[in-house]
Amino acid sequence: MAKKKLIRFAALPDLPNVRQQARDLRGFWARQFFNNNHPITLELACGKGDYTVALAQRFPGNNFIGVDIKGARLWVGATQALQLGLTNAGFLRTAIEDLQHAFAEQEIHEIWITFPDPHPAFGKRRKRLTSPRFLTIYRALVQPRGLIHLKTDSEILYHYTLQTLCDEGADVLTALPDISAVDHGLELLGIETTYEKIHRQEGRPIRYIAFTL
Numbered sequence: 001m002a003k004k005k006l007i008r009f010a011a012l013p014d015l016p017n018v019r020q021q022a023r024d025l026r027g028f029w030a031r032q033f034f035n036n037n038h039p040i041t042l043e044l045a046c047g048k049g050d051y052t053v054a055l056a057q058r059f060p061g062n063n064f065i066g067v068d069i070k071g072a073r074l075w076v077g078a079t080q081a082l083q084l085g086l087t088n089a090g091f092l093r094t095a096i097e098d099l100q101h102a103f104a105e106q107e108i109h110e111i112w113i114t115f116p117d118p119h120p121a122f123g124k125r126r127k128r129l130t131s132p133r134f135l136t137i138y139r140a141l142v143q144p145r146g147l148i149h150l151k152t153d154s155e156i157l158y159h160y161t162l163q164t165l166c167d168e169g170a171d172v173l174t175a176l177p178d179i180s181a182v183d184h185g186l187e188l189l190g191i192e193t194t195y196e197k198i199h200r201q202e203g204r205p206i207r208y209i210a211f212t213l
């Protein structure tokens, strides 16, 4: 690991808005971590937590938790949230495969999945964050009719997700193969993540799906 990443990773335990294990908070995030009873939105594969921070600024009456396995990236979002004085933004370092150990059934109001690794090789499709095993996890954690949003640049992941949602009997509310090509009126799609900026610079269309399970 590069030196800067190591320093950031080592500093994670000192950040009051970051948890690296959360079994004790399972079912109690709102009350014990945020000291309120507001709904919780997760940003999965959050990286530097661009959506977590931007949504927390826009919606002070909701709680937001960025989830990623990479601590040095979480450090960036967590530090920014602290500098902005955001008390409704938190960060959890965990594998998304283990989400059920950190959150109770129906504890989550909404999920954003932002530019997850597409794992384009067919043999690695189980690792895609919209594969059936991950949808099973989300189905348990999200409240009934809770919205799940996916933003991706990957054509493979976009079509794979639509097919998987169809196979799973999910309700697809919106499917945009290029969010810049239509007047969708969805203001929140204007939030740009770190990876999104790179994809846009390289001319790749940004795709979006909203669904419920």
Ligand SMILES: C[S@@+](CC[C@H](N)C(=O)[O-])C[C@H]1O[C@@H](n2cnc3c(N)ncnc32)[C@H](O)[C@@H]1O
Pocket (backbone or CB within 6 Å): 044, 045, 046, 047, 048, 049, 067, 068, 069, 070, 073, 094, 095, 096, 097, 114, 115, 116, 117, 193, 194, 195, 196
């Ligand atoms: C391409 S980056 C996108 C980061 C950020 N959302 C953005 O758009 O800038 C994908 C992120 O997903 C995280 N990730 C991938 N698989 C994961 C998993 N199974 N559990 C937790 N994090 C994961 C990686 O650590 C990485 O930070």
